[in-house]
Each structure stands twice: as C-alpha cells, then as structure tokens.
Amino acid sequence: MKLWEVGPMFRYERPQKGRYRQFWQLDFESIGSDSPMVDLEVIMTAIELFSRLGMSNLEVILNSVGCPKCRPVYRNALMDFLRPRLGELCDTCQNRFDRNPLRILDCKDEKCKEITEGAPAIFESLCEECSEHFKAVTSGLDSLGVVYHIDKRLVRGLDYYTKTAFEVQSGDLGAQNAVCGGGRYDNLSEAIGGPHVPGVGFAAGLDRIVLTMEQQGCSFGKEPSPSVYVVCIDEQALASAVDVLYRLRREGISADMDYMGRGMKAQIKSAVNGGSLVACILGGDEVARGVVMVKDLEKSQQEEVSLDQVVSRVAQILR
Ligand SMILES: [Zn+2]
Ligand SMILES: [Zn+2]
Incomplete structure (x- = not known):
C-alpha cells in the first residue's frame, strides 16, 4: 500500500x-x-x-x-569505544549512554562530535x-x-x-x-x-x-487569477455588470469585478495586472442596447456581443 x-x-x-x-x-x-x-x-x-x-x-x-x-552487537561495540571517555561527553550524552548510546552519534555538541569522530560505524557490524x-x-x-x-x-x-x-x-x-x-x-x-x-x-x-x-529563490508558481474581469463604466450599468459576473461564475468561469467605483482605465489595468484574459466592459449605453463589449486582453481585440451570448463567447475565447 x-x-x-x-x-x-x-x-x-x-x-x-x-x-x-x-x-x-x-x-x-x-x-x-x-x-x-x-x-x-x-x-x-x-x-x-x-x-x-x-x-x-x-x-x-x-x-x-x-x-x-x-544492532545489539553494534551497540556494545559503540559503548566499548565510548566508555573510556564517558566523563568528557555532554550531560545529555552521559544520560544517553546506557539508554540510547546510538543517539550520541548525532549530538551537536562540539566535544561529543570530536569524541565520536573515530567511533565504529554500524555498517561494519x-x-x-x-x-x-x-x-x-x-x-x-x-x-x-x-x-x-x-x-x-x-x-x-x-x-x-x-x-x-x-x-x-x-x-x-x-x-x-x-x-x-x-x-x-x-x-x-x-x-x-x-x-x-x-x-x-x-x-x-x-x-x-x-x-x-x-x-534558493525557487518559483512558487503563478498566483491564481480570475479569467475574466467585468469592467463597469458607470453607475447605470452596475446591476447588469453584477448579472454578467454571476452568469460567468455559474458556468464555472472564474470572474471578478471592481467594487470601488474606479474609472475604466484603472479597472482595465487591474484586469491586465491581475492576469485576466478577457474583459467584459459595459456602461449605461451598452445596457440600453442589451450588449456587452467583450475584449480579448491578449490579442487586444474587442467586439460587441449581445447579453445572452456573453458566456458562450467568453468560453470560446478562453478555450
Ligand atoms: Zn541486521
Ligand atoms: Zn552530547
């Protein structure tokens, strides 16, 4: 097993x-x-x-x-080797001598290390x-x-x-x-x-x-990032932006959006810096027309997609 x-x-x-x-x-x-x-x-x-x-x-x-x-054969050989210098070992090792003499070999005390330098090795027994x-x-x-x-x-x-x-x-x-x-x-x-x-x-x-x-400066891998960033341009689009966010999440697509009312430029920057691959951009104008601007952040291409098509179009780009 x-x-x-x-x-x-x-x-x-x-x-x-x-x-x-x-x-x-x-x-x-x-x-x-x-x-x-x-x-x-x-x-x-x-x-x-x-x-x-x-x-x-x-x-x-x-x-x-x-x-x-x-092991008992080795234990005896090691004890015979250590016995003449028992008094020079550290207190812990003097205590270990009868109970657990093998552990004396991995004592970090300098004196103990020096004494055990020439000790017999177990692979000889x-x-x-x-x-x-x-x-x-x-x-x-x-x-x-x-x-x-x-x-x-x-x-x-x-x-x-x-x-x-x-x-x-x-x-x-x-x-x-x-x-x-x-x-x-x-x-x-x-x-x-x-x-x-x-x-x-x-x-x-x-x-x-x-x-x-x-x-050693090893890599810990890439920070996980949301695949899609929903960019909400103005207050009128907020409800629709949240709707798009959850449509994506419910289809298993990781998505995030801004909740701090920042400007469009700052939001796009967040999307790019955070490693998102797609931005779904919408403001009052898009909401009025029932569309979302879907932007492929890697290719820097964008297109208008109807609200109902957003999830499938995003899934296509991510594939
Ligand atoms: Zn054996
Ligand atoms: Zn010791």
Whole structure:
C-alpha cells in the first residue's frame, strides 16, 4: 500500500528556532514490502518531489540502523569505544549512554562530535540480511545516478526503525538544509500491537520546505487569477455588470469585478495586472442596447456581443 498525507501536527516540547508548535507535515509511506527496491522508490520519490520544486544540489545522506539481530552487537561495540571517555561527553550524552548510546552519534555538541569522530560505524557490524539490503539500496542509487553519501551519524532513537535511514539535503555547502527524513520501520506495527508489517517512508516539514525554497529563490508558481474581469463604466450599468459576473461564475468561469467605483482605465489595468484574459466592459449605453463589449486582453481585440451570448463567447475565447 502506498500512501501520502499532509496536515497540521502539534509539537509538545518547546519549539527550537525555525520550528513551530503547530507545523505542517507531508508524509509518504509504502507499507507491506520488505524489498530494498521499495526503499529506493521512496528515496526517489523524495528526490523527484524536491527537484520539481526547483531545489538545487539535492543530496541523499544514507545509513543503515541494522535490525534487532545486529544492532545489539553494534551497540556494545559503540559503548566499548565510548566508555573510556564517558566523563568528557555532554550531560545529555552521559544520560544517553546506557539508554540510547546510538543517539550520541548525532549530538551537536562540539566535544561529543570530536569524541565520536573515530567511533565504529554500524555498517561494519550489520548482519548478512541488513548488509545485503543496504548494498541493494546503494547500487540502485548508483545505477540511477543519484548523489548520496553514507553518514554513520545518521541514527534513529527508536527501536522499531530498521535498516535504511536517510535524509535529503539541499543547498550549497554551508547553507544546506535537511528537507526530509525517512527510512524503514519494519518493527513499528508490532511495537504498537499489530502483526509484523514492514514499511518505509519519509516525512517533510512544509515550513522547512518553504524556507529552503525562499532561500534558493525557487518559483512558487503563478498566483491564481480570475479569467475574466467585468469592467463597469458607470453607475447605470452596475446591476447588469453584477448579472454578467454571476452568469460567468455559474458556468464555472472564474470572474471578478471592481467594487470601488474606479474609472475604466484603472479597472482595465487591474484586469491586465491581475492576469485576466478577457474583459467584459459595459456602461449605461451598452445596457440600453442589451450588449456587452467583450475584449480579448491578449490579442487586444474587442467586439460587441449581445447579453445572452456573453458566456458562450467568453468560453470560446478562453478555450
Ligand atoms: Zn541486521
Ligand atoms: Zn552530547
């Protein structure tokens, strides 16, 4: 099963800089298969999404967090490595040492970073199954020409995560943002009382995506604009102008008009600047004759059309 969702999420802990208590998250999940080709597909989906948004220098950061068979072996190796310098780690990491030593690898504290520099990497302790899985993912990325690098510091704090862990980063060196984080969670279903169901996916914060796009000057697309602008020249035409406006809207044609009593020139300018393609112009004179001036703003051509024909003529021009 392949799913995606987007919606507001709420963070319990105090938000850090650039993060909000209510934030918007986008998720992609593929549930039911343990094939490494699904990991590849999820990573490619992330890359495709961010490249279509126009982000530059996309790079995959990759690691494996192993499985319940091989992770304890690594955990012990890491603890043996850290134990002699335990007293030099930051307070948080000293607390983590027994509970969650893997998390010490992603501590941002300079001293902790320096101490873990030479730490063993988990991919040296992977069991055969995890190792094969990891190789299949990396060779898939190789053959698709995706830039990635393996980072032993990319770890997860929870036991239900297995095998592939990844992040996608974007931006020039020094100004890189992680735009999504993901990986495999084959033991999640069981951890919450369900049957064994493998799964892999990623989550991305929309706030972070928008921030990154702004930093990189990406396009957010064209502002939506009404197709038709109804230009009302004088007070006598107001009722008919409103009538034309709703005839168009009821046929599913997006239309807008001026409600501020501005002059014709200002209204035409609004229509053009707002991206409208057609202007329907009418004043007392047109109303008296039962006609509307329909102007194709792109071609700068105009013609008189009877009131009953306005909608079909406008639809023709827009087609
Ligand atoms: Zn394993
Ligand atoms: Zn630390």
